[in-house]
Amino acid sequence: MRVEYEPDHAHDSLHARTPLHRLRQSADADAFGLAEEHDRLFGMGSADDRPHLTLRINNGLLLVRDGVGTWLIHGAADGLVYPAGDRLVWLLPLLERTPSDVSAELSDVPVADTPLPALVRFALTAWGSYWPTLALDWLDAGWPARDLRGILADMKDSREFSQPLRDRALRLWRASAHA
Known part of the structure; x- marks a missing residue:
């Protein structure tokens, strides 16, 4: 698996230091394309921690707030997840x-x-x-x-x-x- 690292210039959080990765696009992934690997890397385990709010930005981008209050941008086309503040x-x-x-x-x-x-x-x-x-x-x-x-x-x-x-x-x- 190819892993890209994103520098953290905005804030020092787990999400900003976590490797970016492709989300598994399978039938058992939830509605936002989150898979077990994503959950493990982002420390999300229970269904309560999964994204709750979603706002469609454009070009297939979604602004998502997960259950712990972190704002993320999900790319529908590439399956990547980025901290919204970055x-x-x-x-x-x-x-x-x-x-x-x-x-x-x-x-x-x-x-x-x-x-x-x-x-x-x-x-x-x-x-x-x-x-x-x-x-x-x-x-x-x-x-x-x-x-x-x-x-x-x-x-x-x-x-x-x-x-x-x-x-x-x-x-x-x-x-x-x-x-």
């Missing part, structure tokens, strides 16, 4: 939906306990204007901006962004001071 770029398409739609699909979990706050923060600092614009759309739609004041302050002063984007960041920065 692959925020893969979650960016979620910003193309409204925050209320995404939150509704994850209604069993407080939003603060999901990768979504990190995703919005990441998108605000992303390259180009597309992802920052979508992140600002989420803030305009009521997504909490209080913890993002520093990023909004940097955006409002950055020459890398267009003037309309800087103006939106300034408006949201001012509004977050009163929230």
Whole structure:
């Protein structure tokens, strides 16, 4: 079996240091393609520890929360599993939906306990204007901006962004001071 190791830059967890591997694609694997090898490597044994929440991202990717609260990205095509916090770029398409739609699909979990706050923060600092614009759309739609004041302050002063984007960041920065 070929094993790939992924460096841990985001956080020091068992999932970030665990070898990535192909999940067994067989009839006895559960609905998410988890097999006994996956369970052993990730320390998941009982049915209670198996994925509970699933959100389809796009291109066959699934955002999954297992029974112990770890957020993972499952690749349907390749069967690989990645810690969601290490692959925020893969979650960016979620910003193309409204925050209320995404939150509704994850209604069993407080939003603060999901990768979504990190995703919005990441998108605000992303390259180009597309992802920052979508992140600002989420803030305009009521997504909490209080913890993002520093990023909004940097955006409002950055020459890398267009003037309309800087103006939106300034408006949201001012509004977050009163929230």
